[in-house]
Amino acid sequence: MPIMLPLCDHPYKRVSTNDDDDASNHPTTPLKIGSILIGSLALVAISYTLAASAAEVIANQSPPRPSFSDVRSTFLEVSTVESPYERHWPNSHLPHWATKKINFNVHQEQQICFTHVGKAGGSTIGCSLGFSLHCHGDESDNDDYDAAQMKQLSSSLLAKLTTHAFHKDVYNCDDDSGYFLFVIRDPIDRAKSAFNYDRPGGKRENRKSHFYFDCPFYRMEDFVQNGLREEGEASDRCKRWALDAIQGIDESYASPSHWFYNYQYYYEAIPSDSKILAIRNEHIVEDIREVEDVFGCHEQERLELTKSMNINTQSDQADFYLSDESTPALCQALCNEIQVYKKILRQALNLSQDQLRVSLTELEAKCPNEAIAEECTHAMPDILAISYTLAASAAEVIANQSPPRPSFSDVRSTFLEVSTVESPYERHWPNSHLPHWATKKINFNVHQEQQICFTHVGKAGGSTIGCSLGFSLHCHGDESDNDDYDAAQMKQLSSSLLAKLTTHAFHKDVYNCDDDSGYFLFVIRDPIDRAKSAFNYDRPGGKRENRKSHFYFDCPFYRMEDFVQNGLREEGEASDRCKRWALDAIQGIDESYASPSHWFYNYQYYYEAIPSDSKILAIRNEHIVEDIREVEDVFGCHEQERLELTKSMNINTQSDQADFYLSDESTPALCQALCNEIQVYKKILRQALNLSQDQLRVSLTELEAKCPNEAIAEECTHAMPDIREKLRLNRGY
Numbered sequence: 001m002p003i004m005l006p007l008c009d010h011p012y013k014r015v016s017t018n019d020d021d022d023a024s025n026h027p028t029t030p031l032k033i034g035s036i037l038i039g040s041l042a043l044v045a046i047s048y049t050l051a052a053s054a055a056e057v058i059a060n061q062s063p064p065r066p067s068f069s070d071v072r073s074t075f076l077e078v079s080t081v082e083s084p085y086e087r088h089w090p091n092s093h094l095p096h097w098a099t100k101k102i103n104f105n106v107h108q109e110q111q112i113c114f115t116h117v118g119k120a121g122g123s124t125i126g127c128s129l130g131f132s133l134h135c136h137g138d139e140s141d142n143d144d145y146d147a148a149q150m151k152q153l154s155s156s157l158l159a160k161l162t163t164h165a166f167h168k169d170v171y172n173c174d175d176d177s178g179y180f181l182f183v184i185r186d187p188i189d190r191a192k193s194a195f196n197y198d199r200p201g202g203k204r205e206n207r208k209s210h211f212y213f214d215c216p217f218y219r220m221e222d223f224v225q226n227g228l229r230e231e232g233e234a235s236d237r238c239k240r241w242a243l244d245a246i247q248g249i250d251e252s253y254a255s256p257s258h259w260f261y262n263y264q265y266y267y268e269a270i271p272s273d274s275k276i277l278a279i280r281n282e283h284i285v286e287d288i289r290e291v292e293d294v295f296g297c298h299e300q301e302r303l304e305l306t307k308s309m310n311i312n313t314q315s316d317q318a319d320f321y322l323s324d325e326s327t328p329a330l331c332q333a334l335c336n337e338i339q340v341y342k343k344i345l346r347q348a349l350n351l352s353q354d355q356l357r358v359s360l361t362e363l364e365a366k367c368p369n370e371a372i373a374e375e376c377t378h379a380m381p382d383i384l385a386i387s388y389t390l391a392a393s394a395a396e397v398i399a400n401q402s403p404p405r406p407s408f409s410d411v412r413s414t415f416l417e418v419s420t421v422e423s424p425y426e427r428h429w430p431n432s433h434l435p436h437w438a439t440k441k442i443n444f445n446v447h448q449e450q451q452i453c454f455t456h457v458g459k460a461g462g463s464t465i466g467c468s469l470g471f472s473l474h475c476h477g478d479e480s481d482n483d484d485y486d487a488a489q490m491k492q493l494s495s496s497l498l499a500k501l502t503t504h505a506f507h508k509d510v511y512n513c514d515d516d517s518g519y520f521l522f523v524i525r526d527p528i529d530r531a532k533s534a535f536n537y538d539r540p541g542g543k544r545e546n547r548k549s550h551f552y553f554d555c556p557f558y559r560m561e562d563f564v565q566n567g568l569r570e571e572g573e574a575s576d577r578c579k580r581w582a583l584d585a586i587q588g589i590d591e592s593y594a595s596p597s598h599w600f601y602n603y604q605y606y607y608e609a610i611p612s613d614s615k616i617l618a619i620r621n622e623h624i625v626e627d628i629r630e631v632e633d634v635f636g637c638h639e640q641e642r643l644e645l646t647k648s649m650n651i652n653t654q655s656d657q658a659d660f661y662l663s664d665e666s667t668p669a670l671c672q673a674l675c676n677e678i679q680v681y682k683k684i685l686r687q688a689l690n691l692s693q694d695q696l697r698v699s700l701t702e703l704e705a706k707c708p709n710e711a712i713a714e715e716c717t718h719a720m721p722d723i724r725e726k727l728r729l730n731r732g733y
Contacts, residue, residue: 335376675716
């Protein structure tokens with residue numbers, strides 16, 4: 001458990017005043033550029049009264065400004081510039097916000113990478129430099145510029161030199177870029193702005209409400225008082241969450257995103273020998289002019305600022321208030337972040353010693369201890385070990401966490417329509433026939449390494465996807481072998497790239513896929529909602545009339561609320577036998593097959609049934625259209641090859657809202673019983689090649705809103721069931 005932050009006057013080691021102080025004795029982070037803060041400069045930071053005669057002492061800390069004869073001589077306007085992001089992820093598209101309206105060819109050693117640290121005023125600078133961002137009041141791809149703005153972009157030297165951008169998990173810069181231009185802000189003010197940005201009622205309405213409401217963190221003052229102070233009112237879990245979040249190591253992605261993408265992240269993501277430029281939010285115009293002067297900018301080439309609309313206008317002054325007691329606690333929690341902020345300031349080529357002193361003085365006014373500290377109570381986090389941090393420069397470190405998307409030259413060139421395809425199910429069970437629902441109306445011969453196995457997890461919305469892909473299933477309102485398609489549907493199946501690639505299916509005990517299939521396409525759903533849907537599907541009066549009435553009536557499990565209250569709670573009214581049955585059923589190990597069948601065929605079953613090195617794709621029930629498009633983009637799908645969804649009739653229309661109701665007392669009990677299932681669900685999400693880190697965070701956030709403990713757990717009260725015999729009996733081996 002992390003140690004809480006006690007308040008004290010001077011918790012840090014101050015800079016030594018001894019001439020022979022050895023900087024190598026101080027701990028370093030894995031990607032640290034090297035110790036910048038030597039004794040003499042630290043003495044300056046303590047006093048902030050550096051006389052001009054002391055300038056020689058710190059001259060070696062500030063590399064000389066570059067010399068250019070005439071950078072303009074090489075400029076030619078071009079339609080596009082190569083994207084390092086797309087080069088690194090060949091089947092991904094650079095987000096629109098990271099593109100520029102006007103591009104110029106600039107020599108590599110002159111190119112500037114716009115390093116956009118969130119909530120530091122970077123959107124204003126980025127819009128002025130010509131990046132799309134959210135410069136026009138919404139988050140669409142609208143980036144219309146009027147004639148005056150276009151003229152400004154064409155004349156600004158800095159806009160021309162700044163060719164690419166780095167923001168959050170989009171590292172669209174080359175490591176050997178000439179310069180990295182940081183927009184920075186006092187760490188305390190940046191932390192407050194980032195907190196308010198994601199707070200319900202802020203820029204992102206209800207985006208991460210569980211962080212703010214499940215813990216007593218509604219305003220920044222509440223967060224510090226309740227979460228960072230040892231005597232705060234938050235639970236131990238919330239206090240751990242608070243400290244991890246503010247230090248940028250909260251892997252749940254459910255806290256403010258711009259705390260996660262902090263100064264340490266951006267600083268350690270770029271090469272250690274990078275040339276840094278900095279624009280301080282508190283001195284924007286002054287610093288822009290200094291950066292321009294680095295490159296010998298003429299007056300007519302000066303940048304004019306364009307106001308960004310990516311601002312949280314709904315916060316009031318109370319949202320930014322911090323008491324005299326809270327500010328030191330926040331400073332202490334941000335100590336490591338403050339040290340990195342100081343490094344960026346000191347390495348900035350465009351900042352003079354006077355400007356450095358001004359910023360350090362401003363910092364010391366808020367955080368006097370941290371401003372002069374060399375090291376902090378908490379060690380600098382090792383962010384190489386944090387999963388899902390996808391700056392391309394760090395990709396080698398975490399390559400095993402996120403497999404690269406596949407690369408295809410042209411998968412279409414091999415397609416030929418065929419009457420049938422071989423059935424792995426019938427090959428394994430030579431005296432059995434593949435069920436009609438698992439067949440396809442139109443088949444294509446697809447190379448093995450390109451084939452997709454449709455992994456149809458029950459009650460996750462898979463029937464809708466399966467029908468759209470051309471599997472028979474129950475697409476026409478009954479369970480007969482009627483699978484007539486009209487002309488429009490047949491045309492769709494013949495044109496959809498995804499329908500062609502998805503050649504076989506795996507559902508329940510019909511594993512009709514080869515182990516060496518190129519991909520396994522899972523359709524998944526929040527485990528709580530899937531469990532409720534599966535319960536209602538087999539309940540008498542539901543889809544299967546009287547199918548398994550003994551489970552529902554021999555035990556007091558008529559509705560889902562009854563099942564949880566009576567069967568999963570120790571004080572429930574069910575008999576001991578029914579309680580054992582309830583727990584076995586929900587964990588997928590009830591061998592009587594008399595409980596809901598889609599509980600038995602659960603995420604663990606499908607996940608462990610496929611080879612451990614399988615390439616997984618995922619379509620989330622809550623984001624179906626979005627995820628289908630992402631899967632299609634993995635394979636370079638053209639617009640005319642997009643899949644159109646066909647509605648399945650395999651839906652329980654007889655349930656009412658009462659069938660899905662769970663009380664506030666029942667939901668945690670169901671979450672706890674489904675803990676292992678939730679862990680497997682998270683594995684599928686994390687291994688899905690088509691899901692971005694933002695999409696992963698959204699799903700984990702949605703999950704945590706229902707099951708906060710299980711969403712962040714790594715292990716559960718009950719051990720993961722051993723299902724080897726279950727797989728042998730159902731998959732066949």
